Amino acid sequence: MKQFLYGLFILVFLALPPVANLMESVMIIHMHMQMPLLIITGFLFARLFQLRFPRFFEKWNRNGIPGIILFGVIVTYWTMPRSMDEALTTQGMEVFKFISLPILAGVPLRDSWKKLKPIVKNIVFYFFIFVFFGMGWLYIDSPVQLCNNYLIIEQITLGWGFITTAICMVIYLIYVAFVDPTKYE
Amino acid sequence: MQTAKSQTFKDKANKVMGISKEDALLTKSYIFVAFAALLLGGILGLIQGLNRAGLLELPSWLNYYQVLTAHGLILVVVLTAFFTIGYFYASLSHTLGGLLPKVRTMAWIGFGLKIVGFVLAVIPIIMGDASVMYTFYPPMAAAPMFYIGLALIVVGVWMCAFGAFIQVANWRRNNKGQHVPILAYFATGVFILLFFGSVPVAIEVIVMIIPWSFGWVETINVMVARTLFWAFGHTLVNIWYLTAVSAWYVVVPKIIGGKRWSDTLTRVVIIGLVVMNITGGFHHQIIDPGIAEAVKFMHVFMSLAIGFPSLMTAWAMFAVFEKTARKQGEKGLIGWYKKMPWGDVRFLAPMIAMIAFIPAGAGGIAQSTNQLDQVVHNTMWIVGHFHLTLGMSVVMTFFGISYWLVPYISNRVLTPQINKLGVIQTWIWTIGMIFMSGAMHWVGLLGSPRRTSFTTYGDNATALSWSPYLMCLAVGGTLLIIGVLLQVYAVVNMMFFAPKGETEFPIAEEEENASKTPYWTERWGLWIVVMLLVVAMAYVIPLTEFIVNAPPGSPPYKTW
Ligand code: HEM
Ligand SMILES: [Cu+2]
Numbered sequence: 231m232k233q234f235l236y237g238l239f240i241l242v243f244l245a246l247p248p249v250a251n252l253m254e255s256v257m258i259i260h261m262h263m264q265m266p267l268l269i270i271t272g273f274l275f276a277r278l279f280q281l282r283f284p285r286f287f288e289k290w291n292r293n294g295i296p297g298i299i300l301f302g303v304i305v306t307y308w309t310m311p312r313s314m315d316e317a318l319t320t321q322g323m324e325v326f327k328f329i330s331l332p333i334l335a336g337v338p339l340r341d342s343w344k345k346l347k348p349i350v351k352n353i354v355f356y357f358f359i360f361v362f363f364g365m366g367w368l369y370i371d372s373p374v375q376l377c378n379n380y381l382i383i384e385q386i387t388l389g390w391g392f393i394t395t396a397i398c399m400v401i402y403l404i405y406v407a408f409v410d411p412t413k414y415e
Numbered sequence: 416m417q418t419a420k421s422q423t424f425k426d427k428a429n430k431v432m433g434i435s436k437e438d439a440l441l442t443k444s445y446i447f448v449a450f451a452a453l454l455l456g457g458i459l460g461l462i463q464g465l466n467r468a469g470l471l472e473l474p475s476w477l478n479y480y481q482v483l484t485a486h487g488l489i490l491v492v493v494l495t496a497f498f499t500i501g502y503f504y505a506s507l508s509h510t511l512g513g514l515l516p517k518v519r520t521m522a523w524i525g526f527g528l529k530i531v532g533f534v535l536a537v538i539p540i541i542m543g544d545a546s547v548m549y550t551f552y553p554p555m556a557a558a559p560m561f562y563i564g565l566a567l568i569v570v571g572v573w574m575c576a577f578g579a580f581i582q583v584a585n586w587r588r589n590n591k592g593q594h595v596p597i598l599a600y601f602a603t604g605v606f607i608l609l610f611f612g613s614v615p616v617a618i619e620v621i622v623m624i625i626p627w628s629f630g631w632v633e634t635i636n637v638m639v640a641r642t643l644f645w646a647f648g649h650t651l652v653n654i655w656y657l658t659a660v661s662a663w664y665v666v667v668p669k670i671i672g673g674k675r676w677s678d679t680l681t682r683v684v685i686i687g688l689v690v691m692n693i694t695g696g697f698h699h700q701i702i703d704p705g706i707a708e709a710v711k712f713m714h715v716f717m718s719l720a721i722g723f724p725s726l727m728t729a730w731a732m733f734a735v736f737e738k739t740a741r742k743q744g745e746k747g748l749i750g751w752y753k754k755m756p757w758g759d760v761r762f763l764a765p766m767i768a769m770i771a772f773i774p775a776g777a778g779g780i781a782q783s784t785n786q787l788d789q790v791v792h793n794t795m796w797i798v799g800h801f802h803l804t805l806g807m808s809v810v811m812t813f814f815g816i817s818y819w820l821v822p823y824i825s826n827r828v829l830t831p832q833i834n835k836l837g838v839i840q841t842w843i844w845t846i847g848m849i850f851m852s853g854a855m856h857w858v859g860l861l862g863s864p865r866r867t868s869f870t871t872y873g874d875n876a877t878a879l880s881w882s883p884y885l886m887c888l889a890v891g892g893t894l895l896i897i898g899v900l901l902q903v904y905a906v907v908n909m910m911f912f913a914p915k916g917e918t919e920f921p922i923a924e925e926e927e928n929a930s931k932t933p934y935w936t937e938r939w940g941l942w943i944v945v946m947l948l949v950v951a952m953a954y955v956i957p958l959t960e961f962i963v964n965a966p967p968g969s970p971p972y973k974t975w
Contacts, residue, residue: 256709258956387959394951398944405940414587415934 237274237332240267245328254318257377257384258391265308265331272336279337287341294345297338298354304335305358309365309392311376311385318379355403359396366392433917438508439824441522443910445501446821448530449494449813450906456490457899464851464892468885469869479868480546480975485537487549491805492568493533495651498813499609499658500525500575503602505824506661507579509920510596511586518578525574532567535560546975548866550644551624553635556971559628562620569613569620576606587937594932597681598922601661603939604685605654611946612650612693619643627971634968638705638961645696646954653692653721655805657685659812660728662765666816667732668923670762671755673739675923676731682936684724690946691720694953701788706957711785717953718783725776732769760837761829761921764815767845771807778856779804793866796859803852811844814902819918821909828916833905840905844898851891858884 243249244267253264280287291297307313308331316323346354368376369389375382434442459482465471466479473479504522508514514522538560539545545557551565583595583603595603619640627635668675675681697714700706740751756762778800781787791797818837822829859865863881872878935941 252709252712256707256956258952259709259713262952383960383963386963387956390959391952391955394955395948398948398951401947402941402944405944409940413591414584414937415592 231278233274234278237271240274241271241328241332244268244271257314257380258388261309261314261388262391262395265327268328268331269305269336269339272332272334273340274336275332276337276340280341291338291341291345294342295350297342298346298350301335301339301342302354302357304330306361309361311369315377315379352403355399359399359403362392362396362399366390366396433826434505434508434824434920435513437519438505438514439826441514441519441526442501442505442508442820442824444526445497445504446817446824446906447910449497449501450817450903452489452493452497453810453899454903456486456494457896459486459489461892461896464889466869468889469871469882470889473868478543478546478975480548480866481540481543483866484546484548485540488536488540491549491651495655495805495809496529496568496572499605499654500572502658502813502816502820503579503598503605504575505820505920506598507582507602510599510922511582515582515585518582521574521578521581525571525578528571528574529568532564532569532571534564535567536564538564543975550648552644553624553627553637553640554969554972555974556624556628559625562625562628566617566620566625569617572609572613576610579603579606592934594678594934594937596922597665597675597678598661600682601657601665601685604689605657605661607689607939607943607946608650608654608657608692611943611950612647612654615643615693616647619647630971634970636961636965637969638703639958639965641700641703642696642954642957642961645699646693646950647696649696649699650693652805653688653695655809656725657688659765659768659809660684662812662816663728663732663769665923666819666921667762667765668735668739669921670759671736671739673735673742673923674926676735676926678925678929679932679936680727680731682932684727686936686942687724688721690942690949691717693946693950695721697953697957698783701783701785702792705961707960708785710956714953715783715785719780722776722780722783725772729769729773729776758834758838760834760841761815761818763838764818764841765812767841768808768811768815771803771811771845771848775800775803775808791859793864794859795855795863795865798865799852799855799857799859802848802855807845807848807852811841814841814844817902817906818909819921821906822913822916822918823920825910825913826915826917827909827913828918829909830913833908833913836901836905840898840901843894843901847891847894847898849891851888851895854884854887854891858888 244253244264250264254260308327313323317327318324343351366389369385369392371389372382372385376385380388462471462473462482463479463486466473473482500522504514507518536545539558540561542558545561547555547557547561551557551561579602583599586599587593587595594600623635623640623643626632664681665675694714694717697706697711698718701711736751736755737748740754743754745751745754755766757766782791782797782800814837818829818834821827858881861881861884862877863885870878
C-alpha cells in the first residue's frame, strides 16, 4: 500500500500542469524522463494489484510473456513522433499517456520481469536496443521536422538520447555476458 | 556476511603483522608528495593573499596569474590526488590483506606518470607560458607541454584506479558472498568516480586542446570544452568529499569509542553519490550561455539531489555522537559534546571539518540557485566557498587522518607532543580559515572579483571599500601559513623521527544489532550502467546544442 501511495504521489506530481508543461517543453525530457517516470509509477502500483488480483495475473500472465509483449507494444507506441505530438495537441491523448504508461506498461513490466527466463530477458534487451538504435537514426537523420511541436534541433537531441541509451544497454549486456557472478557471490 | 569471529581474527592478524614494508613505502611516498604540495601551494597562497591586500607588489618576473595557476594546480590536483590515493591504498592494503604485487606495481607506475606529468605541466607555468589557471578554459591557450603533462597525470590516476579494481575483484573472488570491507568499499566508489570523471577531461585535453594548441586544428569549440572540464571538475570535488566522509563514518566513531552508523545506509549513500555525481558539473555553468533555462532549472534538482546524501551524512554523524555519549552515561539531547575527546587531534580536526561543512554546504545550496549565483558568480565569494569546503572540511579531515595514518605506515607512534602540536595547528587553521574565507565571502558580496590581482580601479570608491576585508584576508592567510608549517613539520616528524612503535588503523565496527546489508550493494556493474545512463541523459541536451549549432570556434589566445 505504501508503494502504491508513493506511486500515486509521483503520478499526481507529474500531472500538475506546471510540471507537465515544463517536462513536455523539451522533447527529450518529455520522452526520456516523463515517460519512464510514468512507467515507474506503474511499477510502484503493481504490488497492490498483484496482491488484490492474484488470480488475474496468474491466469493471464503465467509465464510473463503476455505482459512483456504488452509492455513492448505500449512503449514502442510512445516512441513514435506522431503519438507524442498528439499528446500535446489532444487532451484525450494526454490522458491516455498518463494512464497507459503506468497501467499498461509499468504494471505488466513488474509482473513479468521476474517470471521471464534469462534468454527471454535478453531478447527483450535485443529488441529495445534495435528499436532505440533505429529510432535514434530516424530522429537524427530526418531532414524534416517530425513533430509539429518540436524543432529539428530537439529532434536530433532526442536521437542522440536514444543512441546513448542503446549504448548503455549494450554495455550492460556485455557486462552480464562477461562477468560471471558465481565467481564473486 | 562476515562473522564476528573471522573479523576479530583478521584484526589480530593485522595488528601483529601491521602493514607490509612495500605497501607502507607506497603510501608514504604518496603522502609525502601531498604534504610537500601543501607547503609549496601554501606559500603561493600567501603571496596571493598579500598581493590582493595591496601589501605585496610582485616582482616583474612573477605574474599574479602564474602564481594562481600554480597554487590551484598544486593544491587542487597534486595535494588531493596524492593524499586520496595514498590513503585509500593503505586502506586497501589493511582491509584486504595486503596489496597484490601487480597492483602495487601499477600504483608505482601511476606515481611515476603523475610526477612526470606534473613536472611537464609546471615547466611552462614557471616559464610564463601557461598562466591559464587550473581550469585552463579555452580560448586561453598554454604551451602544449602543459596539456601533455595534464594528460599524463590523468593516465597515472587511471593506473591507480584499475589497480584498485583488480585488488577488490581479487578479494571478492577469494571471499565469495561477503561484503567488501567498508573502507575498501569507499575506495571502490572513489576510484570509479576518479576513472569515469576523468574520461571527459581526457577527451577535452587529448582530442580537443592538444591538437589545437599545436596548431594542427585552427579553432576549438569553447562551450564543449568547458562542459567536459566541469564534468570532471565537479566529480573531483565529490571525490574529495567522499574521501573525507569515509574518515567521518569509519574512523571518527572508532576514535571516540563508538560504533559505526548503519552499514546499509552508508553503502547506499556511496552508491547515490557515485551514480548522481558527474552530472552535477552543470552547476558550474549556471551563468554559461547556450544552455536553455529549462535545462538549467532541471539541473538544480540534480545538484540538490547530491545535497541529500550529504545531509544524511550530517544526521548520521550526530546520531553516532549521541549514541556513544549515552553509552558512556551522558543524558540529555546535546550533552554528548562533553564526552567527546576534544584534546585528541585525530578527533578534533575532522570534527571541526564536519562543523565547517554546515555553512559550506549551505553556501553551496545557495549557489545552485540561478538568481543567487548571478550575484556571486566569479566574485571572491566563490573563492571563499571552496576554501571553506576544500580548504577546511576536506583538507582538515586529511590533516586529522595524517595523525594516525603517517605513524601507522612508518611504524611509529603519535607522541603527546605531536598531538598537542596538532591541536594547536587545528585551532590556528580554523581561525585562519574563518578570517580568510569569511573575508572572501563578504568582499565577494560587495563585488570584488576573483582571479584579479591587486587594483583599486583608479581609486574607485567601491573598490576602495573592499580594502578592510582584503586586509582580513591577508591576516587569515598569514595564520594559515603558520598552520601549514606546523602541519608539515608534524608529518615529517611522524614519518621520520617519532619513536618507533605500533599504531592502530582505526576502523569502527558495526553496531551489534545491525540489520543485514543487502547484497545488491555489491553489484557495481549495475550501478555503473545506471550512472552512465544518468550522465547520458544529462549531457545529451547541451552537448547536442553546442555541437550542432556550433559557433565558428575560437583560435588560441595568449591573454597574459
Ligand atoms: C595558506 C593557505 C592558503 C592561502 C593563503 C590561500 C589563498 C588564496 C588566494 C588569495 C586565492 C586567490 C583568489 C583569486 O585571486 O581569485 C586562492 C585561490 C585558490 N585556492 Fe587557496 N589559499 C590557501 C590554501 C588553499 C588550499 C589548502 C586549497 C585547496 C586544497 C586552495 C585552493 C585554491 C584554489 C582552487 C584557488 C583558485 C585558483 C583559481 O581561481 O584558479 N587554497 N587561494
Ligand atoms: Cu560542483
